[in-house]
Amino acid sequence: MKIGELAAATATKVETVRYYEKIGLLASPARSSANYRSYGSEHLARLSFIRRARDLGFSLEVVRELLTLADDRTESCEAVDGIARSHLSEIDRKIADLSALRRELGRVLDSCSCDTIADCKIIDALAPRR
Amino acid sequence: MKIGELAAATATKVETVRYYEKIGLLASPARSSANYRSYGSEHLARLSFIRRARDLGFSLEVVRELLTLADDRTESCEAVDGIARSHLSEIDRKIADLSALRRELGRVLDSCSCDTIADCKIIDALAPRR
DNA sequence: CCTTGACCCTGTAGTTACTACAGGGTGCAG
DNA sequence: CTGCACCCTGTAGTAACTACAGGGTCAAGG
Ligand SMILES: [Zn+2]
Ligand SMILES: [Zn+2]
Ligand SMILES: [Zn+2]
Ligand SMILES: [Zn+2]
Numbered sequence: 001m002k003i004g005e006l007a008a009a010t011a012t013k014v015e016t017v018r019y020y021e022k023i024g025l026l027a028s029p030a031r032s033s034a035n036y037r038s039y040g041s042e043h044l045a046r047l048s049f050i051r052r053a054r055d056l057g058f059s060l061e062v063v064r065e066l067l068t069l070a071d072d073r074t075e076s077c078e079a080v081d082g083i084a085r086s087h088l089s090e091i092d093r094k095i096a097d098l099s100a101l102r103r104e105l106g107r108v109l110d111s112c113s114c115d116t117i118a119d120c121k122i123i124d125a126l127a128p129r130r
Numbered sequence: 131m132k133i134g135e136l137a138a139a140t141a142t143k144v145e146t147v148r149y150y151e152k153i154g155l156l157a158s159p160a161r162s163s164a165n166y167r168s169y170g171s172e173h174l175a176r177l178s179f180i181r182r183a184r185d186l187g188f189s190l191e192v193v194r195e196l197l198t199l200a201d202d203r204t205e206s207c208e209a210v211d212g213i214a215r216s217h218l219s220e221i222d223r224k225i226a227d228l229s230a231l232r233r234e235l236g237r238v239l240d241s242c243s244c245d246t247i248a249d250c251k252i253i254d255a256l257a258p259r260r
Numbered sequence: 261c262c263t264t265g266a267c268c269c270t271g272t273a274g275t276t277a278c279t280a281c282a283g284g285g286t287g288c289a290g
Numbered sequence: 291c292t293g294c295a296c297c298c299t300g301t302a303g304t305a306a307c308t309a310c311a312g313g314g315t316c317a318a319g320g
Contacts, residue, residue, distance in 0.1 A: 049257045077250035120207035127179045
């Protein structure tokens with residue numbers, strides 16, 4: 001499997017695959033006689049895992065941890081559960097932050113019934129001291 | 131007003147103030163005999179505007195536009211309103227994305243009643259092909 | 261046989277919005 | 291006069307890619 005095929009199979013860009021290899025997230029594959037990367041099914045499984053974790057919002061650093069944990073099949077899954085739970089609460093925090101932002105921006109926008117910049121409530125809201 | 135005072139007055143780091151100057155967002159102030167930056171109230175107003183807009187989630191590029199618009203007091207505020215509205219819908223999109231993520235991760239987490247990595251549902255969810 | 265186009269390679273630089281030094285100079289209190 | 295807090299410039303680092311530049315390889319069509 002050449003890099004383009006692997007990339008297509010995982011909805012990843014070729015450059016991103018090479019990037020994951022460079023930072024040590026994806027093992028270096030064998031090379032063909034033309035020095036082309038040659039991937040096997042284990043690379044496909046690994047990259048699928050990475051992409052799915054990324055889609056769920058885990059950082060690359062956390063993905064690295066998850067991969068290490070996933071490899072030790074006999075270990076307790078407490079660590080995995082903990083990572084997932086703390087990630088969930090981080091997402092909750094982000095949603096709360098964005099919702100607060102949304103409320104405030106909505107409030108600012110609702111106050112707009114102006115004609116020129118001189119009396120624009122949005123500009124006023126940004127520059128409270130004028 | 132020295133840079134440290136300006137920074138304190140706007141809850142900004144000194145380095146950030148210098149950074150805003152470097153990228154042309156904040157005008158270069160006069161210098162003291164010791165080559166220290168010397169700010170006036172116009173700088174304070176400008177930086178306050180920038181910080182407030184940043185707090186509302188506008189990108190620096192958009193803040194730059196807003197500053198330009200804010201300076202032309204006779205212009206219609208249509209452009210400002212448009213920027214704010216499109217920013218609001220971007221925030222809504224982000225909230226929706228995060229909420230979908232939250233639902234999916236929550237679903238994955240709820241399925242966890244496992245002992246070892248070998249049968250961990252979270253790991254399974256990340257690596258669908260096994 | 262040759263060429264054209266789609267791939268592949270390495271290495272570097274750009275993106276956002278800062279932040280953190282390193283290696284200096286200045287100003288004031290004790 | 292000697293700390294110490296503050297100021298200066300310039301560079302490099304962060305996250306997670308993305309986009310070239312400047313090459314090599316391979317299969318198909320003319
Ligand atoms: Zn308006
Ligand atoms: Zn307006
Ligand atoms: Zn569990
Ligand atoms: Zn588990």
